[in-house]
Amino acid sequence: MALLDIEGLSVRFKTSSGLFAAVEDVDINVDRGEVWSIVGESGSGKSVSMLATMGLLPWTAQVTADRMTFDGQDLQQLSPRQRRRIVGGEMSMIFQEPMSSLNPCFTVGTQIDEMIKQHLGGSRKERHERALDLLAQVGIPDPARRIKAYPHQLSGGMSQRVMIAMAISCNPRLLIADEPTTALDVTIQAQILELLLKLQEDTGMALILITHDMGVVAETAKHVVVQYAGRQVEKQDVKSLFANPRHPYTEALLSALPERAGNQDRLPTIPGVVPGQHDRPAGCLFNPRCQYATEQCREVEPVPAADDPARTLCHYPLEDGISPSPAAAGVARDNPQSSPHREVRP
Amino acid sequence: MFKFFLVKLAQLVPTFIGVTIVAFSFIRLLPGDPILLMAGERGISAERYAQLKSQMGFDRSLIVQYFDFLKGLLHGDLGNSLVTHAPVMDEFMSRFPATLELSLFALAFAVIIGLPAGVLAAVKRGKTLDHTIMGISLTGYSMPIFWWGLLLIMLFSTILGWTPVSGRISYMYFIEPVTGFMTIDSLIAGDWGAFLSALHYLILPSIVLGTIPLAVIARQTRSSMLEVLGEDYVRTARAKGLSNFRVIMVHTLRNALISVVTVIGLQVGLLLAGAILTETIFSWPGIGKWMIDAISRRDYPSVQGGLVLIAFIVMIVNLLVDLAYGVINPRIRH
Amino acid sequence: MSTISTPAAPGTFRYQLASFWSDFSASRGALVGLLFIVFILLVALFAPWVAPHDPAMQDRSALLVPPVWHAEGSWSYLLGTDAVGRDVLSRLIYGARYSLSISAMVVVLSMGVGIFLGLLAGYFRGWVETVITRVMDVVLAFPSLLLALGLVAILSPGLTSAMIAIALVQLPYFVRLTRAAVIGEKDREYVIASRLSGAGHLRLMFNTLLPNCMAPLIVQATLSFSTAILDIAALGFLGMGVQPPTPEWGAMLANAREFMGSAYWAVTFPGLIILLTVLMINLMGDGLRDALDPKMKRS
Numbered sequence: 001m002a003l004l005d006i007e008g009l010s011v012r013f014k015t016s017s018g019l020f021a022a023v024e025d026v027d028i029n030v031d032r033g034e035v036w037s038i039v040g041e042s043g044s045g046k047s048v049s050m051l052a053t054m055g056l057l058p059w060t061a062q063v064t065a066d067r068m069t070f071d072g073q074d075l076q077q078l079s080p081r082q083r084r085r086i087v088g089g090e091m092s093m094i095f096q097e098p099m100s101s102l103n104p105c106f107t108v109g110t111q112i113d114e115m116i117k118q119h120l121g122g123s124r125k126e127r128h129e130r131a132l133d134l135l136a137q138v139g140i141p142d143p144a145r146r147i148k149a150y151p152h153q154l155s156g157g158m159s160q161r162v163m164i165a166m167a168i169s170c171n172p173r174l175l176i177a178d179e180p181t182t183a184l185d186v187t188i189q190a191q192i193l194e195l196l197l198k199l200q201e202d203t204g205m206a207l208i209l210i211t212h213d214m215g216v217v218a219e220t221a222k223h224v225v226v227q228y229a230g231r232q233v234e235k236q237d238v239k240s241l242f243a244n245p246r247h248p249y250t251e252a253l254l255s256a257l258p259e260r261a262g263n264q265d266r267l268p269t270i271p272g273v274v275p276g277q278h279d280r281p282a283g284c285l286f287n288p289r290c291q292y293a294t295e296q297c298r299e300v301e302p303v304p305a306a307d308d309p310a311r312t313l314c315h316y317p318l319e320d321g322i323s324p325s326p327a328a329a330g331v332a333r334d335n336p337q338s339s340p341h342r343e344v345r346p
Numbered sequence: 347m348f349k350f351f352l353v354k355l356a357q358l359v360p361t362f363i364g365v366t367i368v369a370f371s372f373i374r375l376l377p378g379d380p381i382l383l384m385a386g387e388r389g390i391s392a393e394r395y396a397q398l399k400s401q402m403g404f405d406r407s408l409i410v411q412y413f414d415f416l417k418g419l420l421h422g423d424l425g426n427s428l429v430t431h432a433p434v435m436d437e438f439m440s441r442f443p444a445t446l447e448l449s450l451f452a453l454a455f456a457v458i459i460g461l462p463a464g465v466l467a468a469v470k471r472g473k474t475l476d477h478t479i480m481g482i483s484l485t486g487y488s489m490p491i492f493w494w495g496l497l498l499i500m501l502f503s504t505i506l507g508w509t510p511v512s513g514r515i516s517y518m519y520f521i522e523p524v525t526g527f528m529t530i531d532s533l534i535a536g537d538w539g540a541f542l543s544a545l546h547y548l549i550l551p552s553i554v555l556g557t558i559p560l561a562v563i564a565r566q567t568r569s570s571m572l573e574v575l576g577e578d579y580v581r582t583a584r585a586k587g588l589s590n591f592r593v594i595m596v597h598t599l600r601n602a603l604i605s606v607v608t609v610i611g612l613q614v615g616l617l618l619a620g621a622i623l624t625e626t627i628f629s630w631p632g633i634g635k636w637m638i639d640a641i642s643r644r645d646y647p648s649v650q651g652g653l654v655l656i657a658f659i660v661m662i663v664n665l666l667v668d669l670a671y672g673v674i675n676p677r678i679r680h
Numbered sequence: 681m682s683t684i685s686t687p688a689a690p691g692t693f694r695y696q697l698a699s700f701w702s703d704f705s706a707s708r709g710a711l712v713g714l715l716f717i718v719f720i721l722l723v724a725l726f727a728p729w730v731a732p733h734d735p736a737m738q739d740r741s742a743l744l745v746p747p748v749w750h751a752e753g754s755w756s757y758l759l760g761t762d763a764v765g766r767d768v769l770s771r772l773i774y775g776a777r778y779s780l781s782i783s784a785m786v787v788v789l790s791m792g793v794g795i796f797l798g799l800l801a802g803y804f805r806g807w808v809e810t811v812i813t814r815v816m817d818v819v820l821a822f823p824s825l826l827l828a829l830g831l832v833a834i835l836s837p838g839l840t841s842a843m844i845a846i847a848l849v850q851l852p853y854f855v856r857l858t859r860a861a862v863i864g865e866k867d868r869e870y871v872i873a874s875r876l877s878g879a880g881h882l883r884l885m886f887n888t889l890l891p892n893c894m895a896p897l898i899v900q901a902t903l904s905f906s907t908a909i910l911d912i913a914a915l916g917f918l919g920m921g922v923q924p925p926t927p928e929w930g931a932m933l934a935n936a937r938e939f940m941g942s943a944y945w946a947v948t949f950p951g952l953i954i955l956l957t958v959l960m961i962n963l964m965g966d967g968l969r970d971a972l973d974p975k976m977k978r979s
Contacts, residue, residue: 056584080590088587095585100578104677105600115586150676166586364818375834484966488958490910492917493933493951496940504941619823623914637826638918641833653830657821 002029003206004053004091004174008066011045011052011230019062020277023049026232027311028208028225030174035200035207037221037238039214039253043274045230046210047096050176054093055083071173089119092167096179098159102151108135109147112166119170134165139195157188161195168199174206175199181216193220214253218242226250229274229285233313244320246312248290251321284315292316292325354668358661365661366419369653370412373646415650424651429643434651438633442655443526444514445625445632449617451548452556452624457610460560464567464606469594471572479564486561491620495554495627502550509550512629516543555624559613566609570602577601604675611667615660703971710967716960724776731770732758735927739765744943760945762936768946771927772953778928779957782843783908787901789847794854795897799885801855802862809859816852824849825914832920842921846911850904857900861893895972902965906958913954929954 011023023045030036038046052063053075068075070086078086095101103111112131116122122130128147135143138161151159160180167175177196181189197220200207209220217224217238224241226234226249234247245251252270254260272289275281284302287293296315304311316325381390381398390398399405406414418424424434460483467479502509514528515521519540521531529548532540574580575598583597622634629635633652640648704710723730745761746753747768753760759768797816801809819827828845835841865871866889874888915921916930924931929950936946 054585056581084587084589086587088585093585095578095582097578101582103579103583103597103601105675114588118587152677163582360814361817361821364814365821368818368822372830372834484962485955485959488906488910488955488962490913490930490951490954490958492914492930493947493954496933496937496947497951500940500944500947615820615823619825622823622825622829623917626918638829641829642919644833649830649833653822653826656823656826657818660821660823 002069003032003034003071004028004030004208005067005069006049006053006065007068008064009049009052009068010064011048011057012062012064014060014062015277017277021230022061023052023230026225026227027235030206030208030223032173033200033204033206034223035197035209035221036223036225037209037211037217038225038227039211039217040227041212041270041274043229043276044227046227047178048230049227050093050178050208050210054087054091054176056087056093085119088115088172089170090172091174091176092170092172093176093178094160094163094167094180097183098163098180099151099156099183101163102154102159104151106150107147108149108151108154108162112147112162112169115166115169130169131165134169135162137168137199138162138165139191140165156184157192160184160188160192164192164195164199168203168205171203172205174208176208176210178210179212180209182212196220214257215259218257226253228313229280231285231313232311233286234310236310244318246308246310246317247286247314248292248318248323249286251318252289252291284313286314292323292327294325294327297325350672351665351669354665358665362658362661365657366416366654367412369650369657370415372653373650374408419654424654425647427640427648428645429640429648434647437636437648438652438655440523440526441631441633441636443523444528444630445618445621445634447527447529448548448551448555448624448630448632449614449621451552452554452617452620453559453610453613455552455556456559456563456613460563461567461606463560464564465571465594465599467564467568468571468575476568480568483561483564486557487565489557489561491554491557492623492627494557495550495624498550498554499627510547514544514547514631515540516547519543551624551628551630554627555617555620558620559610559616562609562613562616563606567602567606570605571598574598574601604671607670607674608667611664611670614663614667618656618660700971704967707967707970709963710970713960713962713964713967716956717964720776720957720960721780723773724780727773727777731767731773732756733767733770735766735771735774736925737766739767741765744939744946746943747945759949760943762932762946763939763943766927768932768949771932772929772949775927775929775932775950776953776957778839778922778926779909779912779954782839782912782922783905785843786847786850786908786912787905789843790850790904791854791897791901793847794851795858795890797851798855798858799862799890802859802866803881803885803889812855813859816855819848820852825911828911828915829918829920832915837920837923839922839926842912842915846908846915849911850907853900853904854897857896858893861896862889865889865892899965899969899972902961902968906961906965909954909958909961 006026006028009023009026009028010021012019012021026045026049028036028038028049038050040046048057048061051057052061053068053070055075057063063076065076070091073082073086075083075086102108106114109128109131112134113127116127116130120127120130131147132143135146140146140158140161146154146158151162154162164180175196180196181192184192193216196207196209199205207220209216211217221238223237224235225232226241226247228247228249234241234245234250236246241250242254245254249270252268255268256270258267270289275285275288281288281298283296283298283300284290284293287297290297294315300315302313302315304313305317308317310317316323316328318324322328381395381404396405404411422435424438426433427437430437463479463483467476470476499511503511510516515532519532519537521528521535521537521540521544524531524534528544529541532538532544571594579601580593580597583593588597618634621630621632622638624630625632625634626638633656637649637652637656639645640652739761742754742757742761743765744763745757745765747760748755748758757767757769759772761767762771797812801812822830828842828849831845831848832838832841835844862885870892871884871888874884879888912921912928913930913933916928916932917934919931919934922928922931924935932950933947936943936950940947
C-alpha cells in the first residue's frame with residue numbers, strides 16, 4: 001500500500017468569472033522512502049495539487065478526488081482535527097519563499113518549539129534540546145545563538161534551513177518541498193538540495209520535490225510526474241523519462257537542458273506560455289506550443305491510452321524519441337529551434 | 347532603542363515651537379481688547395488701562411512678548427486666567443485627570459469591543475456576520491457624537507432612568523482628589539459606593555466618546571487581519587497542523603496588531619477633539635469643556651495655555667505610539 | 681491597434697472609466713450611497729419647491745407638534761414642529777443646502793490648496809518640503825475641532841469662518857497624500873521622459889504628475905466631505921458655526937436640546953439626517969477606494 005495515494009485529484013477555484021480548474025485529474029502514489037518529483041512551468045498547478053493534499057488551500061478552492069489516502073487514512077473523510085494531527089506531524093511541507101514563510105514576530109526557537117509541542121509534546125527543556133539538535137542537523141552554525149534569532153536576521157538560505165528543521169522536527173514520513181531552492185542564490189541551491197536528500201536518506205522519509213528544473217529532477221528523484229496547465233501529462237521513473245520521454249512537453253523541457261542541447265549556440269526554448277484561466281485552447285492544452293500538433297490535437301482532448309504505464313496525455317506519444325504524429329515529418333528532429341515560433345495569443 | 351527615542355524627541359522640537367507660535371498668535375489675533383474685556387461693563391480709566399497693559403506685557407514688541415511667553419512656558423508658567431485669576435497651569439492640571447479618565451475608559455471600551463469585532467469580521471469574511479459588523483462600524487464611524495450622546499441620554503437617562511445625565515459622581519459623595527481620577531480616588535478613600543457611582547457616571551460618556559475609535563479600530567483590525575491572513579507565514583502556521591484558533595490569535599493577530607496599535611495611537615487626537623463635544627453634552631468637568639468656556643469667554647491666557655498643553659499631550663502620545671510600534675515590531679527593534 | 685469603437689480598448693480613458701464603473705457598481709453599498717447623495721443633492725437644489733413650508737415661518741398655533749404618526753400629529757407638519765412652531769422637515773430640507781454647500785466648498789478649498797502645497801513639497805523637496813511638512817505637523821498636533829473652534833473665535837462665528845476653519849483643519853491630509861504620491865511617481869519613466877522633452881516645472885507638476893496621483897486624492901475628498909459635514913454640524917451645535925435662525929442641522933440640534941425630554945423629534949431627525957448623509961458618503965467612499973485602489977482590486 002502506498003504511503004500517499006492520490007487518484008483523480010481536481011482543484012477548482014471560485015472566481016468572479018466562474019469556476020477555474022487549476023488542477024484536473026492528477027494521480028500520484030508515493031511509497032515509503034521514495035523520492036518523487038513533480039515538474040512543470042509556473043502555472044501548471046503543481047503546487048496547488050500538493051497544497052490540496054496538505055489542506056492548505058483557501059476556502060475558495062473546491063478539492064475533489066477519487067482517492068486521497070495517507071497511510072491508509074482517507075484524507076477527505078477525516079475531521080479537521082484529525083487531519084491537523086497528520087499535517088505537520090506525519091506529512092510536512094516547506095515552501096518557495098523561506099524569508100516570508102517564517103513569522104517575523106517570533107524567534108526561530110519559538111516557531112520550532114511550537115511545532116514540536118503540537119505533535120510530540122515533552123517538557124520545555126526536552127523541546128529546547130530537540131530544537132537545538134534539529135538546527136545542528138540542518139547545518140546551522142552556532143544553534144544556541146541562532147535559536148534566539150528573529151527571521152529578519154537570517155539570510156534566505158538560513159531561513160530555508162530553519163524551515164527544513166521545523167518540517168522534520170516531528171519525524172514526518174513524507175516531506176513535500178515546494179520549489180525549495182527557487183528563491184535562493186545558485187550556490188545555496190545545491191547545498192539545500194543536498195541537505196534534503198541527506199535527510200531523506202538518514203530518516204527514510206518519502207520526499208516530494210516540486211520543481212520546474214529538469215536538472216534538479218535528474219539529480220534527485222526516482223519517479224517523476226510532469227504537469228502542464230493543471231493536467232498530469234506523463235508519469236515515469238526518472239531513468240526512462242530521460243531516456244524515453246513520452247510527451248512532447250517533456251521532450252521540450254528536456255531539450256531545454258544545457259547538457260542535452262549539445263553544442264548548439266542557443267538553448268532551445270518552448271515558445272509561448274502556459275495558458276491561464278481565460279485563454280485555454282480547445283483540444284489538447286499543449287497544442288499551441290507543440291511542434292507536432294495536428295488538426296486532431298487542436299480539436300479533440302486526448303485521453304491516456306489504457307495500456308500506457310506512463311499514462312501519457314497525448315494523441316501521439318513519442319516512441320523512442322520519435323513522434324508518430326503526421327506533423328512530425330516536417331520537423332527537423334535534431335534542431336527544435338528551426339520550428340516556426342507560433343506566438344500564442346488569446 | 348534609547349537612541350531611537352532621542353531622535354524622535356528631537357524631531358518634535360520644531361513642531362513644538364510651531365505650536366507655541368500658533369498659540370501665541372491666537373490671542374493676538376482674536377478680535378477685541380482683552381483689557382477692556384477684563385474691565386467689563388463698567389469701563390476703565392486711562393491710567394489703569396496703561397498700568398494693566400504694561401503689567402500684562404502688551405506694550406512691548408511681539409518678539410519680546412513671545413520670548414517672555416516661551417520663558418514662562420519652560421518654567422511651567424502660562425499666566426493667569428482672566429476669569430478666575432488662577433494660574434492657567436493649575437486650572438488645566440485640575441481638570442486634565444477628568445478628561446484623561448474619560449478618554450481611557452472610552453479607549454478601553456473601543457479596544458475591548460472593536461478588536462474582537464474586527465477579528466471576527468475578518469475570519470468570517472464575506473459572511474453575514476462580516477457584513478453586519480462592518481455595517482455597524484461604518485455607522486459608528488459616521489456618527490455625529492453630539493447627537494449620539496443626546497440620543498443615549500434621552501433613552502437611558504430620561505426614559506429608562508438607568509444612567510445619570512451629567513457630572514462625574516453622585517452629589518451624595520465627596521471624594522478628596524488625590525490623583526484626580528474619580529475611580530481611583532474613591533478606592534483610595536475606601537468608599538466602595540463612591541467607586542460604583544463614579545463608574546456609573548462614566549458609562550454613557552465613555553460609550554459616546556469611544557464610538558468612533560471603536561469603529562476605526564474594528565475596520566483597521568479587519569483589514570490588517572485580512573492582509574496578514576494572505577501571508578506565507580500564516581500558511582506555514584497552518585502547515586504545522588496548528589488549530590485554527592492558534593493560527594488566528596497567535597500568528598495572524600500578533601502581526602495585524604502592529605498596524606492596529608498605530609491606529610489606536612492616532613485616536614488620541616480624535617479622542618481629545620471628541621472630548622470637547624462629549625464633555626459639553628455630559629457637563630463633564632474636563633479640559634474640553636474648559637476650553638470651550640475659555641473660548642466663549644475670551645479668556646485669552648487660558649486659550650493660549652490650553653492649546654499649547656493639549657498639542658503637547660498629543661505629540662507626546664504620538665511619540666509613545668512610535669515607541670510601542672518599535673516594541674511590538676521586532677523588525678524595528680533590532 | 682484597435683479602432684475607436686465599443687468595447688473601448690485598454691488604456692483609453694473610456695476603458696478606464698468603464699472598468700472603474702464596473703468595479704464601483706459591483707458594491708451594492710457604494711451604489712446605494714451614490715443614489716442617496718444624488719437624491720439629497722436634488723432635494724437641496726429644489727428646496728423651495730420640495731419643502732412644504734417656509735423654514736423660518738413660525739406657526740404660533742402649532743408649537744412642538746409631534747410627527748404625523750402620533751395621535752396629536754398633523755399632516756401639515758410631517759416631522760413635527762420645533763419650540764417656536766417651525767416645520768422640522770422644511771428646516772431639514774433647507775439645512776441640506778447649508779451642510780452640502782459648505783462641505784463642498786471645504787473640500788474644494790482644502791483639496792486645491794493641499795494639492796498645490798503637496799506638489800510643491802514632493803516636487804522640489806529640500807527646504808520647501810521641510811517647511812511645508814513642519815507646518816502641517818503643527819496643524820495636526822491640535823485636535824481638529826479645537827483648532828477649528830479657535831479659528832472661528834478669531835474670525836468671529838459664522839458660515840464663512842466655519843468653512844475656512846474646517847478647510848484648514850483638513851489641509852494636512854491632502855498635502856501629505858499628494859506629497860507621498862508625487863514622491864512615488866517622480867522618478868518613473870514617463871516623468872523623466874516628459875522632463876527630457878523639455879517640460880517646465882509647472883507643466884511637469886500639473887500636467888504630468890498630478891493626473892497620476894489623483895486616485896488616493898479622490899478617495900480622500902469623499903472622506904473629507906463627510907468629515908466636513910460632521911464638523912460643521914459640531915460647530916453649529918456648539919454655537920460657533922452657522923448662526924440661528926439659519927436652519928443648519930447642527931444648530932437645529934442645539935436649539936432643540938432643551939426640549940429633549942418632551943419633543944424627541946426635534947432632536948432625533950436633525951441628527952438622523954446628519955448620520956445618514958455622512959454614512960452614505962462613507963459607503964460611497966469605500967466603494968471608490970475599492971474601485972480605485974489597485975491593491976484592493978480583484979483580478
